[in-house]
Amino acid sequence: MRIGELAQRTGVSVRSLRYYETQGLLVSERTAGGQREYAERAVDRVILIQELFAAGLHSRKIAQLLPCMRDPDGGPNERATPELVTELTAERERIDRMIADLATSRAVLDDVIATAAREL
Amino acid sequence: MRIGELAQRTGVSVRSLRYYETQGLLVSERTAGGQREYAERAVDRVILIQELFAAGLHSRKIAQLLPCMRDPDGGPNERATPELVTELTAERERIDRMIADLATSRAVLDDVIATAAREL
DNA sequence: GTAGAGTCTGACATCAATGTCAGGTTCAAG
DNA sequence: CTTGAACCTGACATTGATGTCAGACTCTAC
Numbered sequence: 001m002r003i004g005e006l007a008q009r010t011g012v013s014v015r016s017l018r019y020y021e022t023q024g025l026l027v028s029e030r031t032a033g034g035q036r037e038y039a040e041r042a043v044d045r046v047i048l049i050q051e052l053f054a055a056g057l058h059s060r061k062i063a064q065l066l067p068c069m070r071d072p073d074g075g076p077n078e079r080a081t082p083e084l085v086t087e088l089t090a091e092r093e094r095i096d097r098m099i100a101d102l103a104t105s106r107a108v109l110d111d112v113i114a115t116a117a118r119e120l
Numbered sequence: 121m122r123i124g125e126l127a128q129r130t131g132v133s134v135r136s137l138r139y140y141e142t143q144g145l146l147v148s149e150r151t152a153g154g155q156r157e158y159a160e161r162a163v164d165r166v167i168l169i170q171e172l173f174a175a176g177l178h179s180r181k182i183a184q185l186l187p188c189m190r191d192p193d194g195g196p197n198e199r200a201t202p203e204l205v206t207e208l209t210a211e212r213e214r215i216d217r218m219i220a221d222l223a224t225s226r227a228v229l230d231d232v233i234a235t236a237a238r239e240l
Numbered sequence: 241g242t243a244g245a246g247t248c249t250g251a252c253a254t255c256a257a258t259g260t261c262a263g264g265t266t267c268a269a270g
Numbered sequence: 271c272t273t274g275a276a277c278c279t280g281a282c283a284t285t286g287a288t289g290t291c292a293g294a295c296t297c298t299a300c
Contacts, residue, residue, distance in 0.1 A: 002297095004246060014247085015288060033296045035247055048228070054218060055225035058286075068232045080236035092229045095222050098174060102219050105175035108168070109212045112188045116200035122267095124276060134277085135258060153266045155277055178256075 003028075003036045010046040017046065023059040025049050025066065055095055061087065123148075123156045130166040137166065143179040145169050145186065175215050181207065 007014045020026040021036075026045060028036035045066075052062045065088065067078040080088070127134045140146040141156075146165060148156035165186075172182045185208065187198040200208065 002246075013288070015290085018248090019287070031296080033247085035296065051221045051225050052228070053287080054221045057225070065229075065232060068236065069228065070231065070235060079239050080232055082236075085233055085236050088229050088233055092226060092233070095226045095229070099219055099222050099226075101171045101174045102215050102222070105171050105177070106212060106215045106219075108172070108189065109185075109208050109215070111190065112185060112200055113205055113208055113212070115190060116188065116202075116205050119199050122276075133258070135260085138278090139257070151266080153277085155266065173257080 001038050001040075001042075003038070006038050006042055006046065009043050010050070012046055012050060020046070020049060020059075024063040025059060055091075056098065057091060061091070121158050121160075121162075123158070126158050126162055126166065129163050130170070132166055132170060140166070140169060140179075144183040145179060175211075176218065177211060181211070 001009075003014050003017055006012075007017055010017075017026065021028060026042065026049065028038050028042075031037055049062060049066075052065070053059075057065070064084055065080075068080040068084070071077070121129075123134050123137055126132075127137055130137075137146065141148060146162065146169070148158050148162075151157055169182060169186075172185070173179075177185070184204055185200075188200040188204070191197070
């Protein structure tokens, strides 16, 4: 598929998809005319990238991480270096704290919403 | 307490505390000489603000939200308008999705970390 | 082959919280 | 009263993903 379809199917802008490529997060074939052509699996890849961004990982770390993932049909292409594992472990702990903080914030919002509803 | 102490106790920079004030998130008394003086409860307030920032709320929305919170010793100072409740409900749903996404990302990290450990 | 939609690169803009610096003032301790 | 640390305001810089625009090229359908 071409870039517009990928954008539409993932909800990510064309601009961002090109950016992902410059950051080494996403690869594409090129047509004879130089246009990007994506495989079907690019859809899942882009969604995953978005999730990792939302988790606060920066593109550089995502670029290191992605090749160490197990593909659905096999083992990882590369193995994570000990340094990367250390960094990812730190990220993991940060994500844990983030989830806890989010739960707190959600509770605050719930309380305000409930209080307002009670006053109607 | 003065701003330096508040910064130290909350882990938030002095710069950010002043910024919070310009955004209407944090109030302070002033000494005769014009320096900020904070009540004890400012500590919890700042931590809460940080959590709400981490949850992706922007300062403007936090400024609307804070007066609608129940104080530990009583009811809210203001009540949330229906528009605000609508917005906060949307934020709440966004936070829910965010938590789900974070859990996915954490699982990805766990998998990579576990795979790397297995290969040692 | 032509029209129009889609794509290309490259550059500059944006956003929002935070960092940093300069030049001046205030505070607390000696 | 003096000194040094802490504070003040205001301005400009930074970050990183994304938006937007311009000018040129490609692709598909007619």
